[in-house]
Amino acid sequence: MLNGIFRKIIGKGGDSSKDVAKKRLKFALVYDRLDVSDDVLEDLQRDIVEVISRYFEIDKDGLSLDIRESGDLSALVLNTPILSKRRDTS
């Protein structure tokens, strides 16, 4: 323990192997715990496309849905090129 604290104080050597292990674990578990099947992700993507399409014209093939690490959290990241704003139809 002292060893670890010392390493942190002098800021040398970077993360110890257990810090790496812990980070990797936390990230792996986010996926595991979500327990989302590809089917679910596909359904989700289809629904999201439908909703966004009401407001924007988007490139459906250029759309990607991902789970990513951002800082300490995991984020659901949706990326879609917007072609144009939908005209008001009313």
Next chain:
Amino acid sequence: MKGKIVVITSGKGGVGKTTATASIGSALALEGNRVLLVDMDIGLRNLDVVMGLENRIVFNIVDIVKGKCKIGQAAIKDRRIDNLFLIPASQSDNKDVITPEEMIRLAEKLREEFDFILMDCPAGIEKGFENAVVAADEAVVICAPEVSSIRDADRIIGLLFSKSITPKLVVNRIVPEMVERGDMLSHEDVVDVLSIDLIGLVEMDDQVVVSANMGTPPVLQKNSKAGGAFRRIAMRLNGNEDLPLVVPQVPNRFWKKLGRKIGLGK
């Protein structure tokens, strides 16, 4: 009598389920409970050899479930510890010869005859796990401080929660020197990741291998650190929930060096 069924499980193989079952069960019996150990690892039985009872097997768990014998005929009585019994697994069957319904029925009978019934679960999350867990009242998850073991433990914990069981955690195979160096996850790290309550910390102990060689559970071995840790886990399971956790420590170097200087030890 209305006994408790406790399943000892881990997900990943080889992290110490069988060792823990043998030790915790022996310790519970030494405390005066009537204890039954059940080897649910059908096809890969091991609890019998860890307990040193392999020469006395006549019937097994499958025989009981299929009505070929009575519980009392299959349960081997330990001669060293009073009130300790083992029902061995069958070696020649598949894990799916027993159904969950049959386990539930058997469990009802076992609860009438024993205070504690410890189920030594096979590795994995398939049929064997299902059978070991289906009738359990409580669960102890064994986990080593390694990425793969913790990940599998997380999966198992999720499955147990979905069966309305709140498992308790044992971190086994702790090497204090490595934890100190930052090369092994500490028990705090493991708990931080898994977020369940600890029931014990067991260090890596050569005595465990010696015990396994001899067929005597580590709790019977004097000076076994792991044995002591398992005894404390048994006390906690036995209602002594506030017993403080003992964290494995690096042996005191000063005394070790001094010992060497004056010619004691290595």
